[in-house]
Amino acid sequence: MSEYNFAYLDEQTKRMIRRAILKGLAVPGYQVPFASREMPMPYGWGTGGVQVSAAVLTPDDTFKVIDQGADDTTNAVSIRAFFERTAEVATTTSTEDATVIQTRHRIPEVSLQEGQILVYQVPIPEPLRFLEPRETETRKMHALEDYGLMHVKLYEDIARHGHIATSYAYPVKIEGRYVMDPSPIPKFDNPKMSDNPAIQLFGAGREQRIYALPPYTQVVSLDFEDHPFEASKPDQCCSLCQSTTSYLDEVIVDDSGKRMYVCSDTDYCAARVRKQAA
């Protein structure tokens, strides 16, 4: 490990990120600006998550990376290899064995425990950005707790589709104060964020924002009394492990459009298949 500083980033950068993480934990759901660095991977590949992971990892950690629930996709494999090389951490695909889990767009099916840290890769941290493009305005809206526009958006969903059609990056309110983008996780995962024993950290590299949820923080998905939030998933069971409770991916398997549903969480699915075979 003579080529790089521990965990790739220089110490001053890590201190800056660490200070942002602490302020993020002190004000749950508030997006702390930070001086995001160029990383040896393109924006959109998890540069924010990687910087947060680099700032929290210690040599004693066991690191897991998932991309849409899978441990074996290019993004997950590359980031795992990156920290194996630069931080010399142990890596795993098992959710239970990991101390730090970096994730792109999923929360593992297995409940997280105290002492674990979940690091989310975030593309657009500002939940109001597609409603109000100006940063000066969205910042003011957060300051004034002016979230009416978000409810208008959800209402327009209902007016157009008959139900709230937002199915991922579903906005949440933290401890009754900040509206936060949970990153593009399926809304199926939203309830897992609330009252979670693990520390949840969010890093957006291109947008230069870090935000955080301490353990046991109240996270409420926005909804209406007559259109309550529903954590939906395909009404199918996994073709490999027969799970009816996990979040499923739909996979087209031939040219005639035949499809199968499989768990998006590969570790969860593989563990169930192993158990059934035994």
Place this chain on the structure above:
Amino acid sequence: MDGGYLDGGFSNPSTESAAAFRQIMEVVARPGVICEVAGAQPPAPLSPAAGAVLLTLCDADTSVYLAGSVDTPDVRSWIAFHIGAPLVGPAHATFALGRWDELMPLGQYPIGTPEYPDRSATLIVEMPSLDAAGATLRGPGIKDTAHLSLPDVAPFQENALHFPLGLDFIFTCEQRVAALPRSTEVS
């Protein structure tokens, strides 16, 4: 000046500050929890824990206010050599360090702005003792309730009223560290 200030930093800065940060993050994320941070030997009267917090979080980008009895030539030299943080008055401090009574009044520190509540001071409070007993804590990071031997109650209640603005506190005693972010409700 005997050059003693050259000692007492982390012997392996990258891994020791990573380990120290994890403990600090743990106590900030879980108010009431007490952890140990090792590796720093700052000059008296600073505790090893306060030294580790400074080494982990402060650098030339953060202004530090030394309150009362911790503002000694030895401490100044140690901070100048190991940390390089500019020393400032309380109104411009990113971090303030001292005993509780010497850090008063809390109104002199920046608590952030409505648009940028993160631009607030973090107070590192040197404590004679630190136990998971005393004031009751509720809020984010706490399952049901937690307890911490706070130096006072009313100032923390007033600080929480400013939420999302406000000050964040890190308590240090010998090797031990605990924290109270502004989000915590104290009773």
